[in-house]
Each structure stands twice: as C-alpha cells, then as structure tokens.
Amino acid sequence: MKTNRLGHWIAILIGTLYFVVPLAATFEFSLRKLRGVYSFEAYRVVLADPQFQSSFTFSVGLAVVTIIFGMAIIVPMAYFVELRLRKLRPFVEFVTLLPLVVPAIVIVFGYLRLYNSSSILPLTNSTLSTNFLLTCGYVTLALPYMYRSIETGLRAIDVRTLTEAAESLGASSGTIIWRIILPNIRSAMLSGSFLTFAIVIGEFTFASLLNRPAFGPYLQLIGANRAYEPAALACMAFMITWACMGIIQVISRNAVAAHP
Amino acid sequence: MASNASSASLPRPRVPWAVVGVTPFMLFALLFLILPTLFLVVGAFQDNDGGFTLANLGKLWTPTILASYWISIKVSVASAVIGAAIGAFIAYAAVSGGLPRWIRPTIMTFSGVASQFAGVPLAFAFLATLGRQGLVTLFLSSVFGLNIYAQGFNLLSFWGLTLTYLYFQIPLMVLIVTPAIEGLRKEWREAATILGASNWQYWRHIAGPVLLPSFLGAALLLFANAFGAIATAYALTGSSLNIVTILLYAQIRGDVLHDQNLGYAIAFGMIVITGLSNLCYILLRVRSERWLK
Numbered sequence: 001m002k003t004n005r006l007g008h009w010i011a012i013l014i015g016t017l018y019f020v021v022p023l024a025a026t027f028e029f030s031l032r033k034l035r036g037v038y039s040f041e042a043y044r045v046v047l048a049d050p051q052f053q054s055s056f057t058f059s060v061g062l063a064v065v066t067i068i069f070g071m072a073i074i075v076p077m078a079y080f081v082e083l084r085l086r087k088l089r090p091f092v093e094f095v096t097l098l099p100l101v102v103p104a105i106v107i108v109f110g111y112l113r114l115y116n117s118s119s120i121l122p123l124t125n126s127t128l129s130t131n132f133l134l135t136c137g138y139v140t141l142a143l144p145y146m147y148r149s150i151e152t153g154l155r156a157i158d159v160r161t162l163t164e165a166a167e168s169l170g171a172s173s174g175t176i177i178w179r180i181i182l183p184n185i186r187s188a189m190l191s192g193s194f195l196t197f198a199i200v201i202g203e204f205t206f207a208s209l210l211n212r213p214a215f216g217p218y219l220q221l222i223g224a225n226r227a228y229e230p231a232a233l234a235c236m237a238f239m240i241t242w243a244c245m246g247i248i249q250v251i252s253r254n255a256v257a258a259h260p
Numbered sequence: 261m262a263s264n265a266s267s268a269s270l271p272r273p274r275v276p277w278a279v280v281g282v283t284p285f286m287l288f289a290l291l292f293l294i295l296p297t298l299f300l301v302v303g304a305f306q307d308n309d310g311g312f313t314l315a316n317l318g319k320l321w322t323p324t325i326l327a328s329y330w331i332s333i334k335v336s337v338a339s340a341v342i343g344a345a346i347g348a349f350i351a352y353a354a355v356s357g358g359l360p361r362w363i364r365p366t367i368m369t370f371s372g373v374a375s376q377f378a379g380v381p382l383a384f385a386f387l388a389t390l391g392r393q394g395l396v397t398l399f400l401s402s403v404f405g406l407n408i409y410a411q412g413f414n415l416l417s418f419w420g421l422t423l424t425y426l427y428f429q430i431p432l433m434v435l436i437v438t439p440a441i442e443g444l445r446k447e448w449r450e451a452a453t454i455l456g457a458s459n460w461q462y463w464r465h466i467a468g469p470v471l472l473p474s475f476l477g478a479a480l481l482l483f484a485n486a487f488g489a490i491a492t493a494y495a496l497t498g499s500s501l502n503i504v505t506i507l508l509y510a511q512i513r514g515d516v517l518h519d520q521n522l523g524y525a526i527a528f529g530m531i532v533i534t535g536l537s538n539l540c541y542i543l544l545r546v547r548s549e550r551w552l553k
Contacts, residue, residue, distance in 0.1 A: 008353035012363060015350045015430065019374055022385045022427065025395035029388035073288050076281035084278045095289045100481075101538045102297050103488025105505050106527045109512050110296025113303070113524075136292040143293075173277035198376050204491035209512055216491065219380040223387075223495045230384040237381035238373075245373045 023238065030231035042232040051218060059215035063200040066138040067193045070146050078150045079181055082159050096147040099140050104205045108137060112209065130210055137206040142196040153188025187255035191248045198244040202237055301531065303524035316525035329529065332487055332504040335418060339425035340482035347433025348475060355441045371431035378428045383495035386424045390415050416497040424492060429482050436481060440474035440548065473548035480541040484534040504530060
C-alpha cells in the first residue's frame with residue numbers, strides 16, 4: 001500500500017506544479033515592467049487606463065443584467081416544469097444543454113445573420129438593441145449552468161408541498177414564487193449567479209463579433225499591443241474567477257449547514 | 261367560506277399560470293438559440309438564390325478548410341485524451357484516501373477555479389510562462405542551458421495550444437469524473453481481494469469496466485469543450501494557427517472566403533462534430549448510471 005500512496009503524492013504534486021507554475025510565472029512577469037526592479041507599475045498603468053475602467057464597468061453591468069434577465073426567465077420556467085409541466089422536462093433538458101453543443105461562435109454567427117440591419121428584427125441597428133442582443137447571448141452561454149443550479153435547488157426542497165400549502169392559504173402563483181420559492185432556493189441562485197459572472201466578465205467571442213466595448217475584447221487588444229500589462233490583467237482575471245468560485249463554495253457550505 | 265370561494269372560482273376561466281411562467285423562456289430559447297442555429301443549418305444547404313444544394317458542403321473539401329478542421333480536431337483530441345487521463349488519475353488520488361484530509365477539498369475548489377480560467381487571460385498566462393521571455397523558458401535556458409525555442413518548441417503551435425488547453429481540461433476532468441470514482445464501492449475491492457484478485461485484475465475486470473463509460477463520456481465532453489473554444493487560441497496565436505473557430509471568426513469578420521453560404525457550411529460542420537460527441541456522451545452516461553447509483 002506504501003508505493004500506492006507514493007503514486008498518489010506524485011500525481012498531486014505534478015498536478016499542483018502544472019497549475020501553480022503558470023500563475024507564479026504570470027505574476028512574476030507582471031512585475032517586470034520597470035527594468036531591473038520588481039514593481040507594480042504594470043498594474044498601475046492598467047488601472048489608470050480609462051479604457052480599462054470603461055470596458056470593465058461595461059462588462060460588470062452586462063453581467064448583472066445577464067444574471068437578472070436569466071433568472072427572471074429560468075426560475076419561473078424551472079418551477080412550473082417541476083410542479084406541473086413534467087412532460088416538458090426532456091425538451092428543457094435538451095435546450096439547456098444546447099449551448100454546450102453549439103459553439104458560442106456559431107450562435108453569434110446565427111445572431112448576426114438573423115438580426116442584422118436588413119432583417120425583420122434588426123437588433124444590431126442601435127447600441128441599445130445590440131447590447132440587448134449581447135445580453136441574450138450571455139444568457140444563452142450561462143443557460144446550462146444557471147438552469148442546473150436552479151434545478152438542483154428546486155429538487156432539494158419539496159416544491160409541491162410548499163406550493164399546495166401556500167395555495168391553501170390563498171396565495172397567488174406570483175406570491176408563491178416571490179415569497180416561498182425564491183427564499184428557499186436563494187443559495188442555488190447565488191451560486192448560479194457567481195458562475196455566470198465569472199463566465200461573462202472576460203467573454204471575448206460574442207462581444208468582439210457584436211462590436212461592443214466589453215472587457216474581453218479589451219484584454220485581447222492589450223495582449224496584441226503591450227508586453228507586461230497582459231500579465232497583470234491575467235492575474236486580476238484570475239483573482240476575479242477565484243473570488244467568484246470562493247463565494248460559491250462559502251454559499252453552498254452555508255446552505256448545507258442550514259439544511260443538513 | 262373556503263368552499264364558497266372555490267365554487268365561485270370554478271366557472272371563471274382560470275389564468276393558466278404555468279403557461280404564463282414557461283412562455284418567456286420558450287420564446288427566448290426559440291429566438292436566441294434554436295432559430296439562429298437552424299438558420300445556419302438551413303443556410304448550409306442553400307445556394308445564393310435560396311435553392312437546395314449540397315455544393316456548400318462539397319466546398320468544405322478544400323485543403324485550407326480541411327486543414328483547419330483537422331488541426332482543431334487534433335488539438336481537441338490531444339487535450340481531451342491527455343486531460344482525461346491526468347484528470348482521472350488526480351481525481352482518483354484525491355478520492356481514494358491515504359492523503360491528508362485537506363487535500364481533497366483544496367483540489368476540488370482549485371479545479372472549480374481553473375476549469376473556468378480560460379479565454380484571453382489564459383493565453384497571457386502561458387505567454388508569461390512558456391513564451392520566448394517566459395519564466396520557465398528563461399529558467400530552463402539559464403539553469404540547464406536548454407533553449408526550448410532552439411529545440412523546435414513554439415507556444416504558437418499544435419503542442420503549445422494543447423499544453424495551454426490542458427490548463428482547463430485537466431481540472432474540468434477532475435470535476436466531472438470525481439462522482440464516478442466516488443461511486444466505486446469499497447465492498448467491490450474487498451470482495452475481489454477475498455476472491456484472490458490482484459490489483460491489476462481488480463482494475464481490469466471490475467473498476468475499469470465500471471468507470472469506462474464515465475471516463476469516455478467525460479473525454480468526449482472535454483473534446484467538445486476544446487473544439488468550440490476560440491478566445492485562448494486567438495489571443496495566443498493571432499491567426500497564425502488556423503483552427504476552424506479562428507477561420508470562422510475571420511469569415512464572419514470579413515467574409516474572407518467570399519462565399520456567405522460556405523460560412524454556414526463551416527458552422528454546420530462544427531455543429532455536426534460537437535453534436536456527435538455530445539450524443540455519444542449522453543449514451544455513455546445512460547450506461548454508466550446503471551452501476552453508479
């Protein structure tokens with residue numbers, strides 16, 4: 001059994017090295033901007049760049065709208081499918097897995113052909129409607145993750161009993177969703193939200209092809225033109241992803257603690 | 261009172277709340293997922309005047325386009341197979357015990373982060389690591405006198421891209437395959453050992469066959485994951501490595517192929533490839549759930 005354990009240690013060690021070394025290298029690289037000394041100059045330059053501020057703010061806003069819009073259409077759907085429309089489940093499963101089958105670049109290609117300025121629904125005509133189209137694209141990207149976390153949340157509570165109890169007390173469907181279901185799946189919704197945030201914040205394909213000034217295209221632009229700033233941005237992006245995932249861990253641990 | 265209310269509400273047409281609640285989602289899925297995809301699929305079989313043709317698909321068989329599909333498939337297969345093998349081994353090492361307790365949750369958390377750390381920043385990280393001025397490149401040349409670029413290594417190549425993709429493929433595999441490995445019961449091993457099976461026999465006849473569908477299914481998922489990716493490759497190589505997503509990106513940007521419908525055919529080809537791998541994944545998952553419940 002001893003040799004066995006050694007093998008496990010080696011596997012973990014190699015895995016750790018493979019994942020830690022690029023992070024360490026990126027961090028080291030990001031400090032090299034000033035010749036001869038380590039400094040946070042690259043970070044200072046990036047943070048002071050007005051384009052960084054505007055694209056980052058834009059993407060954060062987009063992520064928030066994506067989360068709200070996505071939840072607004074997915075939660076009622078998942079609730080009623082769980083409660084009354086079980087027949088629809090295979091179809092919903094199929095649709096929510098579709099974004100993993102159809103690559104993002106193909107979906108956005110479809111948007112550009114279907115909603116261009118000469119189509120019936122010319123969404124790419126104005127800034128506002130293009131932003132809307134981009135939001136829809138992001139909801140599509142996040143759909144598999146959002147739906148799965150909400151569905152898991154709904155299955156963990158007894159939707160039918162809760163609904164019948166509320167109905168017998170005279171609550172309407174809207175009240176039931178808002179005051180009974182939502183508070184009970186709050187942690188599942190939060191997990192889905194942070195995952196969505198991590199996906200949307202640096203997304204490149206949709207934003208670039210729809211010509212919106214988001215954070216992903218900005219990253220690409222800096223990567224093509226600068227030497228040390230990209231490394232600084234990569235470190236920041238990693239911190240954001242890490243924060244989102246860390247928050248999800250904390251949320252789900254608390255949820256387990258609350259409903260053992 | 262209660263019976264009064266219910267009898268009064270019976271004749272009134274009730275608002276079908278379930279339908280109202282489901283409709284926005286269905287409309288959304290139709291407009292922003294199903295129709296755009298269908299549009300491209302139909303367009304792949306149309307000529308410029310809208311008539312049916314197979315010519316677009318025929319035009320895929322030109323050297324540039326075939327080469328771009330081929331390099332995409334190669335990178336996806338390599339990163340999926342290697343990622344699946346290493347990921348499964350790490351997951352097994354973390355699950356099967358013998359290591360300190362804190363290792364497992366740490367690996368799971370880290371895998372969650374690393375599997376989402378893709379796109380443009382990942383390309384930056386690998387440029388800083390294995391690029392010409394990267395830390396590891398400089399380290400190897402100053403300590404071991406090994407200049408990997410003189411040895412023919414290039415980050416902007418098949419192996420460079422594969423190595424980069426492994427950064428999210430391995431953790432993704434760890435996340436997907438851990439539940440399956442957890443499903444291996446201790447009793448199976450004990451029973452096998454009591455009956456005189458060696459470690460190899462246990463893996464060959466019991467654990468291997470039980471895990472195989474999950475393993476293959478996960479590998480297929482990794483394949484599709486790498487096949488549709490573009491941001492990392494684009495930020496890493498510009499358009500010097502002509503994978504199919506980058507070809508399609510260039511086509512969308514500027515109609516580089518000078519043929520609208522050929523673009524649809526390329527997209528259709530991608531859907532067919534990722535669709536097939538996902539179909540196999542679903543079939544394999546159904547099989548694996550027989551044992552692992």
